[in-house]
Amino acid sequence: MTRRVPASLSVRNVDPFDPELKRLLDASSTLMLSLYPDDSNRLDGPEELARSQACLLGAYCEGQGLIACGAVKVLEDDGRYGEVKRVFVRPEARGMGAAKAIMAALEQHLLHKGITLLRLETGIFQQEAIGLYRALGYRQRGPFGQYQADPLSVFMEKRLD
Secondary structure, X not given: OOOOOOOOOEEEEOOOOOXXXXXXXXXXXXXXXXXXXXXXXXXXXXXXXXXXXXXXXXXXXXXXXXXXXXXXXXXXEOEOEEEEEEEEEOHHHOXXXXXHHHHHHHHHHHHHXXXXXXXXXXXXXXXXXXXXXXXXXXXXXXXXXXXXXOOOEEEEEEEOO
8 A cells, every 4th residue: 555645744954952853863773773783883863963064854744743854964085975874764654755855855955055966875684775765766886985895785876967
């Protein structure tokens, strides 16, 4: 059964100190550690993302509050590009279009800054995410920048121009 995107879904900046965001990001880290138990897979929390100059966005749905979040930051180790640092949707809110809405807003944020290349790293066990990124026009490629090749990682990128 396909869920319809609720008309009340909105994407906007989120306060990195919002307790609701912290709970959502903690759930994301818990999921990552269940898939990839190595502690190096622990994800940055909202304060770390904010300190790293990441753009933090939240998807809100009327009556449900914050249902998803995403972050992107500008990097320059291999040319100037944006890198998606986090996209997470509460499991019970999947299928509502929140991830697509966040990705579109992150892309617009980068285009507004004159950045036309967006990269991301996801894991081989995250087939749902890989499918979403492919549907949004991302293509798989090798590791980029200073990254070490990791057999559990999938690197993807998309030209925004």
